Amino acid sequence: AQKVTQAQTEISVVEKEDVTLDCVYETRDTTYYLFWYKQPPSGELVFLIRRNSFDEQNEISGRYSWNFQKSTSSFNFTITASQVVDSAVYFCALSEDTGFQKLVFGTGTRLLVSP
Amino acid sequence: DTGVSQNPRHKITKRGQNVTFRCDPISEHNRLYWYRQTLGQGPEFLTYFQNEAQLEKSRLLSDRFSAERPKGSFSTLEIQRTEQGDSAMYLCASSQASGLAGIDEQYFGPGTRLTVT
Numbered sequence: 001a002q003k004v005t006q007a008q009t010e011i012s013v014v015e016k017e018d019v020t021l022d023c024v025y026e027t028r029d030t031t032y033y034l035f036w037y038k039q040p041p042s043g044e045l046v047f048l049i050r051r052n053s054f055d056e057q058n059e060i061s062g063r064y065s066w067n068f069q070k071s072t073s074s075f076n077f078t079i080t081a082s083q084v085v086d087s088a089v090y091f092c093a094l095s096e097d098t099g100f101q102k103l104v105f106g107t108g109t110r111l112l113v114s115p
Numbered sequence: 116d117t118g119v120s121q122n123p124r125h126k127i128t129k130r131g132q133n134v135t136f137r138c139d140p141i142s143e144h145n146r147l148y149w150y151r152q153t154l155g156q157g158p159e160f161l162t163y164f165q166n167e168a169q170l171e172k173s174r175l176l177s178d179r180f181s182a183e184r185p186k187g188s189f190s191t192l193e194i195q196r197t198e199q200g201d202s203a204m205y206l207c208a209s210s211q212a213s214g215l216a217g218i219d220e221q222y223f224g225p226g227t228r229l230t231v232t
Contacts, residue, residue, distance in 0.1 A: 045223035091157050105157030
């Protein structure tokens with residue numbers, strides 16, 4: 001069975017601080033995909049990144065970076081020099097490569113960035 | 116705007132009434148998904164279409180729920196005899212099958228918030 005755990009319910013930081021959002025997943029498959037989505041107050045989920053289980057290279061995109069470690073079943077997300085516009089709920093999601101396109105989401109982490 | 120659109124954005128209905136939501140995917144996308152999100156939770160998968168074929172349904176989708184995508188373009192989600200437990204945000208997403216193995220990037224619409232009184 002697939003499961004995604006985001007243990008941090010809410011994180012508050014002050015602008016310019018770095019912040020890491022944790023994601024731990026469970027799957028029996030050797031081929032799977034991991035995602036991060038951002039849900040701002042407007043409600044629309046915004047795609048941030050997709051990684052497959054064979055690519056453990058860390059990725060950096062501007063102020064965003066992702067650390068994928070299969071040994072600990074984690075796919076953590078770091079925002080460097082946080083900004084008020086980063087305030088949102090962030091979801092980690094998992095999909096097994098079964099031919100079906102179902103995403104299993106965690107419960108999300110609410111990030112509050114204050115000026 | 117070329118993103119996924121959903122209508123209505125909000126719906127308030129009385130228990131026992133039927134409701135229908137519409138989703139218009141990104142025009143070139145052949146895959147369409149419905150999810151449900153309750154307060155404080157992540158989205159939960161409901162069903163998935165490839166073109167007009169409904170390929171997977173979650174057990175969350177009771178007999179009161181039905182989804183269609185008649186011409187492989189827009190989709191409708193109908194809930195019959197609504198219950199208070201149906202109150203949630205209903206999200207639609209779409210993606211384009213790349214022809215390669217793997218899982219697509221799904222692009223989400225703004226959702227329809229249903230309140231059953």
